[in-house]
Amino acid sequence: MSRHPLVPLVDETLRLSSRLRSVFADARKGCGLNDSEQMVLNSVVEAARANNRALTVAQIARSMGYDRQLVQRAANSLRQAGLIEAVANPDHKRAVLLGxxxxxxxxxxxxxxxxxxxxxxxxPSLDEGQVSDATAILNGLRKQIEAHLRTAGNPRGDDHGS
Structure with missing residues (x-):
């Protein structure tokens, strides 16, 4: 049966994500962060590094495709742990920026x-060029999907990440 090529890509991406999480779990061992806290910390730090800017919880949620409430809980936990801080947002009184x-x-x-x-x-077992090419392809695919979601009126298509 012929399937749209995006369908097996979704399956393979989920499988790869699971393998990568298990392989890279040791990198996070002992830091006390769960998956969502790690992703929020990554988003906050990388935004500060790449753009020298802070993000709101809503921006992080949209860029990751997660519910704002999940990101808010992770951000609250990271703030309590002293790993991120709230920064005044000149564009919005209630939506603080996270740095x-x-x-x-x-x-x-x-x-x-x-x-x-x-x-x-x-x-040693992976081809560096293939990994870089795959990264670029996946990044382009993600951006196309986000652009489609934005035009379809889905707020989770709003990309404030990389």
Whole structure:
């Protein structure tokens, strides 16, 4: 039976995501963060690094495709742990911006060092060019889907991430 090529890609992406989470779980070991907290910390730190800007909970939720409430709970936990902080938002009175603290930056740095070591260990069996090409293709596909969702009126298609 012929299937649209996007359908098996979804299956393969889910399988790959599961494998990557298990392989890279050691990078996060001992940091005390769950998956959603790790993703929110990544979003906050990477936005600060790449754009020197802070993000709102809603922006992070949209860029990750998650419910705002899930991201809010993770952000609250990270704030309580002293890893991120609220920054006044000149564009909105109630939607605070989230920025990393020195402790959050340091934790992310330690996690990244461990993740880089895990990636380097995997790379002898992986072709670096293929990995880079796959990353670019997936990024382009994600952006096309988000653009489609925006035109269809789906707010989760709004991409404020990379």
């Amino acid at each position: 990393p603290t020195a402790e959050g930056l340091e934790l992310k740095r330690r996690i990244d060092i461990r993740a880089d070591a895990i990636a380097a260990e995997l790379m």
